[in-house]
Amino acid sequence: MAEKNSSFNQSDGSAGGQGASQADLYREWIDMALLTPIRVAWDDWRTQVGSIIIAFYLLMGTVGVALVEPPTQGQGPRLTPAFQDWSVPLGTNDIGTSILSSTVHATPPMLQMIAAGAVFSTAIATVVGTVSGYKGGLTDRVLTTLTDIAMTIPGLPLIILLAALFEPTNPALIGILITINAWAGLARSIRSQVLSLRDHSYVEASRIMGAPTRRILVDDVLPNIMPYVLINFVNSARNVIFGSVGLYYLGLLGGTHENWGIMLDGAYNGGAIYSLQVIHWLFVPMFAIVGISFGFVLFAQGTEKLFNPRIRARHAETVEDDTAPYQE
């Protein structure tokens, strides 16, 4: 991750000179922290396809909800196959609810769950991981033991117990519940990243100058693990999808929101697997679930090279270097 700092020094020509204004520094920072990673990531077809898929679901959750009417009973004849009646393009289920309506209207709560769960688990993991990796000693031992305990308790049964007992209805709350111990794995790997950073000379310099731990963590340690944290933010989105659809499938979250898991449960236990005629009832929610998680996996894989220093070094040009000859 040292490349990041050295590239800052190289491109310092205009900004780091005498006339460096606040705006220049700011622009430099944005360029280094945001634009370059985006440019590197966009080079990869996986990031492109992944972003397009995620954007599609975002559109479905915002614009789609306005265009498609909400699901109700009897929107069309019962068990209409897909692509036959254009008032219900994807067919209907056993009570005549349009599959398209159910699928589209399940998206917004899903996106809320994903956002809440991913933010919660990534934030906890980053705090625990950086503090325990940097501080060492007793703090580290206590935090590592806590992390190990959280990692060992099997997540889904715990979530199922809590969901059955508290019956949460707010999508954001459900998202947080699902990641209640998912932060532990990430915290552990962030800790091992920080372990290799804590003795770098610039961190040591800050320490000798007497900077408070909080400042060292935020200014010196965090920027280096940020790409890794972002990738795992996307990865935990996939876990929230798996967990929430599973809980809805088991019927533990009730029918408070439309969800692909509820559709799946209805189809599987309503006999859709026994007949080719109604197989759309089962396959549409399956496509919806696999599609969104494939989008997130592709995105995470595509951005992973941001984290691999050997690949990064080749791409680490900033705006000033745009005139440099194109390199493959």
Place this chain on the structure above:
Amino acid sequence: MYVAKRVAQALVTFVSVVTITFALVRAIPGGPADFIRAQVMQSGSADEVSMSEINALVESYTNVDPSTPLHVQYFNYLTSVLQGDLGQSVWYSRPVADIIVDAAPWTIFLLSISILLTFGIGIVLGAVMAYLEGTRFDSSSTIASMFLNSVPYYIAAIFLVYVVSIQLGMLPQSGRFTSGLEPGLNVEFIASVLRHAILPVVSLVVTGFGGVAITMRGNAVQEIGEDYIRVAHLRGVPGKRIATRYVGRNAVLPMYTNFMIAVGFMFGGSVILEEIFAYEGLGLYLLQAIEARDYPLMMGTFLIISLAVLVCILIADLTYSKIDPRISDQGSREAY
């Protein structure tokens, strides 16, 4: 020293799991005590049954006597759990321990096979992909791995049930073995058990190995580029030895955390998987206990699933420290 530390840590984890279950038993309004009380009331004999008798009844089911102070309750619960007494199932009217002894071997059988296959296939495939980096085989299996990695195991399970057992009629859809068969060590029974295990195992393995393969590929590609590998080639170490001893070992070691997470994930997943296949293991009993509000069974199965994960991780931990000696002298770093 290291072994003792790990075992002690596993014990601490187990006690904290027991504490969590105890807290859940206690803290939830309408918990088991109220539930049993309500059942006694319903049976119409409420007038004759005194409060102390109800308390005794609650204690015989859950090992928690509501009339004693909290710390005494906690201590009693902890000691009875450590003695293997998990209370009495309200729904099945059997000791929870009996149900678990019946169910646990099946879940452990399914999941240990799944975990071994997932990591075996994933590691071998990832290593091959890394050695063939950039070829068509590499890019196509990377895409396939990514796709399979984004399919939830329960979707794969439903899909397999639909294709393999309903449409093709090749494998049984549900259960642990063909009903009517007498359990025993004969060929027919074992064959039936294996046939029933194929679909659950395949749905976990197919959706799991992709992630392992991608991680392994990344690690191995990085390892192959290291200087010491080039030196090993230059000094004439046979390629096969480099692949297994140098690259393989160093690429597998960092996946230890993945393994820990996968064990917890798969054991947790048994709840949904066993529901889909109506496979009477721990997960199915846990789900039934939740649906029937059978608190003693709920807590018991939860404890045992946690215990299984703990033991798996402890075994992995101890073998890991044998392979990688660096792990056991951690914690000697300076504290800031």
